[in-house]
Amino acid sequence: MSARAPGYTPDEIMTVTAARQLRNGAVCFVGIGLPSAACNLARLTHAPDLVLIYESGTVGTKPKVLPLSIGDGELAETATAVVPLPEIFAHYLQRGRVDVGFLGAAQIDRYGNLNSTVIGDYAHPRVRLPGGGGAPEIAGFAREVLIIMKQTPRSFVPRLDFRTSCGYLSGAGERRARGCPGAGPRAVITDFGVLRPSARSEELELVALYPGVSAAAARAATGWPLAVAERLEMLPAPQAAELETLRQLEERTREAQARPIRIALPAAR
């Protein structure tokens, strides 16, 4: 990082860059956390017609605050439709009606395969992670996948402890050959820049960096020898309007989360 503070945080440029990957009008299946912030920022800036689907069955939702869970009431109240869970996975995702799946994970390998199940051995894990949830099907059925993750040697690993969700498997067309319906990860957005699969090997390659970030630093934050594109793109800094929208969204979210819950009980008999 440069000595001069750039006026935005690494998290902010990561979220803004991720939001810019989403085209207006796309149908997007949203994971919780960083993906949810990026998708809603996109909807509130350049992509007002982005259709957001959360696995809770909320279709076309337009939350005013970021949900903490994938099933907050805010998502249901602002949705076009709220459908049962078997339907969201079968009729929307499996049927091929989702353009983009947006995921995070605990570990990723060089072919964009993801682990959110365990660190260590499955039967005797060092860390039991939450598990697959909706991710394996999102990774398989969405027409394409975007991944957002902070880049560290512990999360960008040479070998996954467990393959929960498919990227390009072992690369070089294996995913396609095995009949996986979706095309796989289009980009991985990190706090250093953007990685994309290279055309033939399908191995992730660093293709773009944020201002003031070096390829050497990105390589040092990766647990395998990260390939670097011949021509590295310099990503633009967030625009003032993007930053303002994101900060207001986060401020509204903080206010909403601080609101105490009161439940009216009938008088004790």
Add this chain to the structure above:
Amino acid sequence: MQLLPLKDAIAAHVRDGASVALEGFTHLIPFAAGHEIIRQGRRDLHLIRMTPDLIYDQLIGMGCASHLTFSWGGNPGVGSLHRLRDAVEHDWPRPLALTEYTHAELALAYQAGASGMSCGLMRHHADTDLDLLTVAHRRTLPCPFTGQQLTAVAAVRPDVTILHAQQIDAEGNVLIRGIVGAAREAALAAERVLVTVEERVARLAADMNALVLPAWLITAASVVPGGAYPSYAQGYYARDNRFYLAWDEIARERAAFSEWMARHVLAAADHAALLRTLGVAA
């Protein structure tokens, strides 16, 4: 349908060793029923739930369960379920066997159970390590018509499914509205169905295609206002996201967790008393 105090409904229908699904996807999680199971000291339960959430963290940490069937076991938006992790990683307070699905698979497994099928079918979508560890309840096979690869998921049929809902009418029909998850499928898959509701009304506020469970499908129902707290009931109260954030600290260490459960859940006579001690009751 029998209208019973929650204490009596749990005593009569949730036995040691039973397979029990407390469903509700983030929304309408039957916390009051889960707490009553803890108070009555049930053991060896096979707990089934798509997202174990805090209520299963509590049941597992209090030693009620020996088996968990699930598809995503975290504190949504916050991080780990520390009691679930401690049981899996260190067998505390006792070992916990896991049967793991994805969301789509477990929803399908309930649907199969609800339909009297031995399994449900979906398109095979990927090759993951889940293929290796779940052969007992998940196999691939070719479609008899097209040869396309399919995944078959074994049906799930709980002994008891417990739901929380908004309303019950005079006849005992139950209305669920908002995010419904796989609640209907889990209920119809079960041998017995227990329901807690926010209120009893003369007539349900139900449009024609609303999710209504007819009285004759329900074994017993109990009126428990606030029964989903700290989860929520659409139209009644919101999810207490502050509690979900605070749980991360409460449940991190065994001693603090046990003390919190003793002071709040075990010491409270019922759910209303718990809501009063937590300062939530208005």
